[in-house]
Amino acid sequence: MExxxxxxxxxxxxxxxxKVNEALAQQASLNIDMASLMYLVRQQVARIGGHALxxxxxxxxxxxxxxxxxxxxxxxxxxxxxxxxEDALIENDVIFHYKxxxxxxxxxxxxxxxxxxxxxxxxxxxxxxVIRKFDYVVLITGDADHEMLIRKLKALKIHAxxxxxxxxxxxxxxxxxxxxxxxxxxxxxxxxxADRELLGHLCRRVKSE
Numbered sequence: 001m002e003x004x005x006x007x008x009x010x011x012x013x014x015x016x017x018x019k020v021n022e023a024l025a026q027q028a029s030l031n032i033d034m035a036s037l038m039y040l041v042r043q044q045v046a047r048i049g050g051h052a053l054x055x056x057x058x059x060x061x062x063x064x065x066x067x068x069x070x071x072x073x074x075x076x077x078x079x080x081x082x083x084x085x086e087d088a089l090i091e092n093d094v095i096f097h098y099k100x101x102x103x104x105x106x107x108x109x110x111x112x113x114x115x116x117x118x119x120x121x122x123x124x125x126x127x128x129x130v131i132r133k134f135d136y137v138v139l140i141t142g143d144a145d146h147e148m149l150i151r152k153l154k155a156l157k158i159h160a161x162x163x164x165x166x167x168x169x170x171x172x173x174x175x176x177x178x179x180x181x182x183x184x185x186x187x188x189x190x191x192x193x194a195d196r197e198l199l200g201h202l203c204r205r206v207k208s209e
Contacts (some may be wrong), residue, residue: 162179
């Protein structure tokens, strides 16, 4: 009997994901619902590969983000928001990977430095792809730095999928290099424009804190 099972590895750039959510919150008071997003990923992989939805499964999902140390997060009133989001990750079996953010003062201005996350993202995605032998790897990111990761995934004969949401050009613009390099590109703004009901299925109203 032919094996039709399709394994999907999902890797989320938390910085990019946060920018998309911020833009959605500002424009429509919406945030992405993680469970609905993961279901859509399965649907789109099934469409791309001509598979039955029941054969497409996210076997691993990982989220990468820089975040403040607890004292700084508390002083910025971020702890509840971060914990609530982590609950959503845990409920959907998403493994989260964090590195501490640093703030640097220069000429009276504060710069937030997120160091090493992009490299960790790429190394983890590549290593797990080698070990798990995913049929598809879905990357949620807009960062051109991941171009070489996509090339490496394709060298492993893995179908690399880029999933993006260009809510507006300032907050979530996607690198042209990534779009050109991937095997398949899913742009959610195009899907939402074609199906207005999709936005309601994919997002939830932002809850007051």
